Amino acid sequence: MIAIDAIISQFSTEEQQEFVKYLKYKNKRHDTKNVQLFELLLAKYPAKEIPQKLYGNDNKTAYHGLRKRLWSALVDFMATQSLTHEVSAELDITKRILVARNLLLQKQYKTAFKILDKAEKKARDILHFSLLNEVYHTQIQYAHNINSPSLLEELIGKCIRNQQDFLQEEKLNMAYAVIQKKLQKVMFQGEVISLQTLIQETYERFGVSKEMGLSYKSLYQLAQIINSVAAVTKGYFAVEPFLIENYHDISNRLKQSEKHLFYHIKVLYLIANIFFRKKEFTQSVHYLTRMKQQMELQKQRFYKDGLLSYQCLLALNYNYLGEAEKAIALLEEVAQLKKYDLETMLDVHLSLIVCYFQQREFKKAQQVFSKFYHTDKWYEEKAGIDWVLKKNLIELLLHIELGNISYVDSRFASFQRKYYPFLRKSGEVRVITFLKFVKQYYNAPEIVTSTAFHRQVEASFQWKARVEEDIFVMSFYAWLKAKMHKTDLYKTTLELVNTDN
Template structure:
């Protein structure tokens, strides 16, 4: 029933208050244990046994599980009703306007009817309600002869334009779904797929043409498609101009925000792209915009995006000489529960990296001890690249701690489980890096020699710094720190800045 804890963790303080009121109104008996349980799960890190003891004074396991089940169902009902009211209110309002307008048209009250239709059109445009706009334009065209001020050609043009937007949104939704499915096969299953060819074929197949008249949802899906390509090819620099230009285009003509969930996603995507391109100042600027959007709308989406936001903020801080601040930002998340498991895994791995760079290896190992699932589980939750980073980091950590038996077993495991995938996906430099780690591990005294420096220099096909992946550079920085006898963190910052 960990789902219950995860769901509660996404509630804002206002939503918690609203849900407690909901429970109080619906409780038919004097029994308030569901309220007590919700408060305990919201405000403490107690385990199930301790919570059960607080509720019943003894370990009534069956009663406790039944109570959790009832609370879970109450939360589902509350969430569904709450969102139904919020999401449908605008659409229901437009439908009422449309029905009223049609009634007045039948009564030949044309002036009143068209005034109501114009109001419905304005609201539908603001909220990108393409289906309802279609009905509005259809009605206006049907009765156009009753309104001498109507320009029929202009009205037909608006009708056609709206249909194109609806079709584009539907096409993007299909392509987004197919590409997400493809990316999952690459990221979470380790399948070898030509992502770029699939992307090109899908755009050709659905004849997608992009203009500036996109909704935030459509722009988010389009940006996601492009970002999938960047992720698959590890080339974030190429997509950066498109993301910025598209966002600036849509923001220039949208005076009011009607799709905040997608707007926040877009800002995160841009901030992440800037970070991956080592443009930290720009990334922080968009993170600030993201935080502003998260704080609006009564903080409805704040908890949802909190792990992503704090993770990316801490990464920017770490690579701009503010490592202690980065650590302080993420440490509170170590014991938090959230539905965004992928971000929580990234947070733990990032903290391990910070402590590793800081030479606090035992602290890093302590967090590592929390990774008790199998690699298969972590691939499903975090992806194959996350598992590769985790396993590489663990090898380096045991090298630093001189846990010789563990180094050998982890190296053999890495070679056995990942070499085939790395070769098939043209990531042979990871294999090269491992071979250099083995060489250093077996011959630590040779690491500062000219011959080893030459070996390192000749081992990689070097990429220009602006194109190189920041996390790849971080692993290389560890090796360079051994060659130069400088601290890992100092070397990392220098590699990121100067290489």
């Protein structure tokens, strides 16, 4: 049986209300019981008792039929919600293909082919071969309705070449899966291997050509794999040499880089992000500047796609370069956007909270926090557990500063119950250690300036080299250090982040 209740339990209050509205709008009869079933499932009513509650008897046949219809409505609703909030280039192309097909059925051939031509151009810009295949398939199917003697052969030629590119992409996909599995052993089990050797051998295994294997698109996909592992291990310092070396190789080989502009922009962002994580802020800003230059090309075709990520990372660099006012002004401006990528906007809001907090603008930070009205489970799905941990930690420190005693006690207990097992399992015991000292400060603020407390803190943490240490871990520790030495938080943070140990 499909676990409908497991899915709807992830819905926010707003999503629950929207789904009920959707069901009522779709219902053609007043006696439909789908809303009632949804509410019973949401309330975690025992499954065996639901038929009796709905029908007054144990009518399992009617119940299972109703449940199937509710599932169908749930799928439609989730798809509609995704389309409503999705702003990607892929969705834009898909919409154009669907509109063109509808026009073809209405025999509006010229208009439909113009729309398909535009969809082809957009799909080619981002090297989306599966969508290109949809375009060519549709055009070939209706080519006989267009008065052009050479059109069909041109389309067949394009389709064949695209199929070859699509096959190469599928080979790359298999290669990436193998590389990712191997990298997990490299990162988590301590195996030593050359990234270049691993990639070369894997490409040879799957017959990936050099042209496909070394492009901005393939580098971006490889970098995402490596970057995702680094995000868990905090090993960003090990990624940069591989990424920079291959980036320069591709840049020198692909002189007409605008052909790969979409992925070129994404690669530049990844490089800038790695330099930020390494605390090389000037270098990060340098690559962000190059990213902005690429975003300006082709009449700013991909400008909006990269703008939010660019602005958020630029603001973070400003903040750690000592230009907090510029950082806050930029983040405040970005936070007002109406259309945005949800995950990136969550980063924007959290970054703004951190900046406010470091400037002791606690009330402003609290105002931004009020926008986080979903459950932690919901945020884990949207932004990942690392983001949720940061949110909870900064929230805890914020309410200590605001003196919200009862709230702090409950948040300590909640955090310990929810995340201590995960932190121990993932090797992040120092977060637990940090919170132990935070609690000591919270219960007896006067002890943190004592020599005994200082010695205890120094003996409890093992720090990596500055370039290897996670910048956000350092930022949280800076709060404790500022309390210990009675110094300004922002100045303490900058000193800690920018000074070699």
